[in-house]
Amino acid sequence: MDFKSFTESIQDMIKEFLPGDYKNASVELVEQTKLNEQYTGLVVRKEGQVVVPTINMNALYEAYEADHISLAEAVVKAASMAQMQPDGIEINPGNIMNYDIAKHNLFIRVSNAEMNQETLQNVPHQIHEDLAITYHIAVSMDEENGMASTLVNNNMLKSYGITQEQLHEDAMKNAPILMPATVCSMAEVMKKMMMSDMLAAGMDEETMEAMLADLPASEDMPMTVVSNERGLNGAASLFYPDQMDKVAEKIGGDYYILPSSIHEQLVVPDDGNMSSVDLGNMVREVNATQVSPAERLSDEVYHYDSKDKVFEKAATFEARQKTKQQEMAGPKKEAAMENAAKAPKKHKSNDMSL
Template identity: 70%
Template sequence: MDFKSFTESIQDMIKEFLPSDFKDATVELVQHKKLNEQYTGLTVRKENQVAVPTINLEALYEAYDSDHISLVEAVTQAAAMVQMQPEGFEVDSLRITDYDTTKHKLFIRVSNAEKNQEMLQNVPHMLREDLAITYHIAVSMDDDAGIASTIVNNHLMNMYGITQEQLHEDAMKSSPILFPATVASMGEVMKRIMMDDMKEAGMDQETMDALIQDMPMVEDSVMTVITNVQGINGAAALFYPDQMDKIAEGLGGDYFILPSSVHETLVVPDDGKMSFLELRSMVTEINATQVRPSERLTDEVYHYDSKDKVFEKADTFDARQKAKAKQQEKDVSNKDQNLGNAVKTPKKHKSNDMSL
């Protein structure tokens, strides 16, 4: 069965797998657009239901096409997801139209501006180089169901009667509270992951400690990982208030920023050991081979100048430093030239002839 036939079958069959209170619901196929992602989805909306989840039919079809699930199993899964709507998801129950309530649920996300330019036309955002900071409302946060959120678009912002500057300010206050930033060395992160894996395998603490201690890569990594406690859309944590300065203080100076994915960024000290071109090549290769397209941020490498407090593309920083060095050479040359002219030109003194 091709994808079109599959989606139409799901649409026709889904009500048979839902409770009776869905008998008058409207079932629609929609083109769902999210940051970094677009897919064919399915919505099932009861009368008077304002917000509903969108089921990703492309993901279901992939499982069906690879013979992992049957059509009946695909419909069953879709029906289950329709009913998994978390408590509080309804716009009215959240009082999403009340900004005084909503502003405490605001958080930021960061995405590639060029890849999302169509969506960005309709949502307030702030550009940091080629990255776009957008504003979202955490509708619900649950350890099991995950995070349900909605993006703040221009219509919603205008309804609130606020400026984008106010929206940004409030989101910057609430984001670190809802999604606290974490800063850890790559070694610490690797150690934590390996410890979790070994625990699941049933190892005792003594054995785990011995194995970790014998792994030099845990201690040798110079990279630092920036994300949030939840590990979801954690790349935005880099842009929290004063976060870049805190990182610079911990590293002792300037650093390069490698966008690992939308979920995290890596930072490397700018100590002359690696050029930004080498780092960019590494990011490009990892993105192409290890990061899902929907989770890619960019192939660019960025730099933070801790003295001038400037976040910029690494090649822009490189050009700026070369221009600064050239200007300094020019200033020194002009100074030497002026000094030389002063030495060569004898001073003229006024004198008066006196007769006795």
């Protein structure tokens, strides 16, 4: 069965597997376009329901096509998902549409502009090189249930009666409060991850200390990880006000930025030990083998010039530096030629022997 037939079959059959109060529910197939993700969704909505789950039909079809589930099992699974409501999450539409409330729950995300062209046509955003900053409202945040949020679109912005500039300003004020930035060495991050795994495994304290002592020191691992306290959509924290300068102060100057994923960015000092070409090869290899498409940010390497306060692609930075050197060399060359012209000329005497 092809994808179209599969989705239409689920749409036609799903009510047979739902409780009686779904008798008059609407069942619709909708095209979902989100950041880094596009899929066909199935929405089952009872009368009066405001918030309902969207069932990812592409993921369900992949399981069916791989013979992991039958059509009947797919319908049962879809019916179960249609009745799900995130535990502990109460969503009040007024908290989203009332800007006086919503602005206190604003945060930002960063994504690849080219990969999300269709989505960006309908939402307010800012472009920095090939990355797009978008604005989101946290609907619910807690440790047990995670985070639910909604993307601010152009219609919402219009209903708020504010400009995109005001939205950006408010988001930049609130995001660092809602999702504080973190700047840690790679060694610190590895230590925290290992400690968490060892505690979960019930390892005793003495063994933990012995294993952690074998980890490389921070100075042996020059990478710094920039994220947020939740580790969720943390790559955007680098764009918080003054955050790039704070990172520069921490590592001692200019640096390259490796877009590890939408959740964090890696920073490497621009100290001549690694070239942008090598770093670019590293980013592309990791993206291709370790990062899922939904979490991929970019294959580019970026650079922050702490003196000129410029964020740009590494290639752009290097071209700018080359131009700057040439411009500086021009006056020096002219001065040298002028000094040479002013210097007294020396004449060689011709000696002849008879």
